[in-house]
Amino acid sequence: MNIGKTIKDLRLRKGFNQGEFANKCGLSQPYLSLIEKGKKEPTLGLLKDIAQNLSIPTPILVFLSLDINDVDDSKKEVYHFLEDTMKDVISKAFLSDPLKN
Template sequence: MDIGNTIKQIRIRKGLKQNEFAQRCQLTQAYVSKIESNQKEPALGVLKTIADVLETPLPVLFFHSLTAEDIDPKKREAFQIILPSIKGMIESFF
């Protein structure tokens, strides 16, 4: 799971600077930087706050963070086939 990079990409797409984003989340910029670089794994409550600030439902944040290693090897091929459609559908809502 690449939650940090996912947060960073959504933050950038929303036009938020890291320091502004950190303030809105009531976190330090240093902590947000560590989250975005996957050096820190935030608690679920922090992830919920981040998702709220990004105006992205937490399950969507988790879905976008999935990597091939998160998927059962027997299901990876099917996942790769449906992934673009699901991401496109999610993007159209947010």
């Protein structure tokens, strides 16, 4: 799971620079930078705030952060089957441009 990279990608897709987004979330820019680099893990409460400021539900943010290594071996086939469809639905519902793999 790479929550920091996902936050950064969504932040950029939404047109926020790091400083203004950190301020919007009540964070310092250096702390947001650490989260985006994967050096700090946001608390659940902070993750909810970040998701809200990205105008995306928290579970969607978590889903977008998943990678195949996060999925149980018995469920990888289903994950592969659903991944593209889910990302397409998420893009249409919450983002202005398509998600890229």
